[in-house]
Amino acid sequence: xxxxxxxxxxxxxxxxxxxxxxxxxxxxxxxxxxxxxxxxxxxxxxxxxxxxxxxxxxxxxxxxxxxxxxxxxxxxxxxxxxxxxxxxxxxxxxxxxxxxxxxxxxxxxxxxxxxxxxxxxxxxxxxxxxxxxxxxxxxxxxxxxxxxxxxxxxxxxxxxxxxxxxxxxxxxxxxxxxxxxxxxxxxxxxxxxxxxxxxxxxxxxxxxxxxxxxxxxxxxxxxxxxxxxxxxxxxxxxxxxxxxxxxxxxxxxxxxxxxxxxxxxxxxxxxxxxxxxxxxxxxxxxxxxxxxxxxxxxxxxxxxxxxxxxxxxxxxxxxxxxx
Numbered sequence: 520x521x522x523x524x525x526x527x528x529x530x531x532x533x534x535x536x537x538x539x540x541x542x543x544x545x546x547x548x549x550x551x552x553x554x555x556x557x558x559x560x561x562x563x564x565x566x567x568x569x570x571x572x573x574x575x576x577x578x579x580x581x582x583x584x585x586x587x588x589x590x591x592x593x594x595x596x597x598x599x600x601x602x603x604x605x606x607x608x609x610x611x612x613x614x615x616x617x618x619x620x621x622x623x624x625x626x627x628x629x630x631x632x633x634x635x636x637x638x639x640x641x642x643x644x645x646x647x648x649x650x651x652x653x654x655x656x657x658x659x660x661x662x663x664x665x666x667x668x669x670x671x672x673x674x675x676x677x678x679x680x681x682x683x684x685x686x687x688x689x690x691x692x693x694x695x696x697x698x699x700x701x702x703x704x705x706x707x708x709x710x711x712x713x714x715x716x717x718x719x720x721x722x723x724x725x726x727x728x729x730x731x732x733x734x735x736x737x738x739x740x741x742x743x744x745x746x747x748x749x750x751x752x753x754x755x756x757x758x759x760x761x762x763x764x765x766x767x768x769x770x771x772x773x774x775x776x777x778x779x780x781x782x783x784x785x786x787x788x789x790x791x792x793x794x795x796x797x798x799x800x801x802x803x804x805x806x807x808x809x810x811x812x813x814x815x816x817x818x819x820x821x822x823x824x825x826x827x828x829x830x831x832x833x834x835x836x837x838x839x840x841x842x
Contacts, residue, residue: 529573530572530573530574530575531570531572531573531574531575531677531678531702532575532577532675532676532677532678533566533570533574533575533576533577533580533676533677533678533679533680534576534577534579534580534581534582534670534675534676534678534679534680535557535561535576535580535581535582535679535680535682536581536582536584536663536666536667536679536680536681536682536683537557537581537582537583537584537682537683538584538659538660538663538681538682538683538685538688538708539583539584539585539586539659540585540586540656540659541682541683541684541685541708542682542708545684545707545708545709545710545714546708546709546710546731546736547736550710550733550736551757551758551759551802552733552736552737552739552740553601553605553757554605554608554740554741554743554753554754554757555605555736555739555740555741556612556739556740556741557581557583557609557613557617557739558580558581558612558613558616558617559738559739560731560735560736560738560739561576561580561581561680562576562580563738563739564731564735564738564739565680565706565728565731565735566680568728569704569706569726569728570678570680570704570726571725571726572678572702574678577675577676578615578616579615579616579617579618580613580616580617581613581616581617581618582617582618582620582663582666583609583617583618583619583620584620584621584622584659584660584662584663584666585606585619585620585621585622585659586621586622586623586624586656586657586658586659587599587602587603587621587623587624588602588624589624589626589654591626592624592626592652592654595756597754597756600754601754601756601757604751604752604753604754605754606619607745607751608741608745608751608753609741611745611747611751612741612742612745620659620662620666622656622657622658622659622661622662623656623657623658624654624655624656624657625653625654625655625656625657626652626653626654627652627653628650628651628652628653629650629651629652629653630648630649630650630651631648631649631650631651632644632646632647632648633646633647633648633649634646635647660685660687660688663681663683663688663691664687664688664690664691665691667679667681667688667691667692667695668691668694668695671695671698671699671701672694672695672698672699676701677700677701677702678701678702678703678704679695679701679702679703679704680704680705680706681703681704681705681706681720681724682706682708683707683708683720684707684708684709684714684716684717684720685717686717686719686720688720689717689719689720689723692720692723692724693723696723702725702726703723703724703725703726704724704725704726704727704728705720705721705723705724705726705727705728706727706728706731707727707728707729707730708731709729709730709731710730710731710732710733710736711730711732711733714730716729741753743782743786758801758802759801759802760801760802760803760804760807763801763802763803763804763807764798764801766807766811767785767797767801767807767810767811767814768781768782768785770811770814770815770818771784771785771797771814774814774817774818774821782798784797785797785798785801786798789813791813792809792810792813797810
């Protein structure tokens with residue numbers, strides 16, 4: 520093999536640039552897979568199945584572009600704390616491999632034109648105005664574009680993998696194509712091809728992954744607890760059915776001793792539940808009912824073992840047998 524062929528066959532030094540906003544709304548919203556392990560998703564699932572050439576992830580493998588949620592604009596009471604836990608978990612588990620680069624959210628009052636239901640074809644300039652809240656993520660797109668272009672133009676990478684479907688990134692990709700030999704991979708953050716790849720982005724890429732499967736998201740989940748001086752735990756609201764999870768925990772805690780032990784029990788395969796872990800079963804009402812029934816049977820079994828006849832007479836309400 521010639522030197523040129525050896526170079527062509529060697530793995531491409533690769534870095535991944537993730538638009539967190541696009542990833543969340545394209546793949547994660549309304550799923551139980553928000554506790555996502557980005558490294559596993561791309562290193563073990565996306566790149567091996569999509570990139571035409573072998574990829575060698577750089578020590579700093581992933582640049583994740585996001586913004587802190589504004590509490591006054593959040594949809595859930597724990598949105599801010601849950602996002603913070605997620606970022607802390609990634610930083611703990613992948614220190615030096617994942618870089619979280621934050622922009623910010625802007626929340627402002629703005630005027631908007633109302634659509635007249637009686638005449639929807641009326642031009643906006645003739646419509647009535649109303650005040651609305653305008654929430655915008657700032658800097659993330661710019662940061663992603665600049666970081667990818669910088670890494671390409673300085674020769675730090677041989678392949679950039681862009682995870683977005685936002686056309687604002689197109690000018691940066693065009694510059695990378697025009698001024699470097701860097702390969703461009705495009706991963707559209709969508710489930711089961713729910714979103715058509717942006718044609719402008721797709722034309723600039725050397726290869727395109729049109730969607731991320733639910734099976735891949737399910738496989739690439741962080742451990743429930745990330746150890747450390749202060750452990751970081753998956754938010755309970757991020758499970759498939761937090762309501763069913765809480766019902767089971769209420770019954771399991773008195774038996775196991777505390778919430779942590781209850782979770783540990785729920786994560787282990789149980790021979791009395793067809794070898795399934797209770798945490799898997801509580802994703803559905805029928806599965807949760809199966810777990811609840813098992814716990815209740817177990818509690819009844821304990822009650823029968825520790826029945827009054829087996830107790831020390833001094834511990835019973837009835838007087839001791841003096842015969």
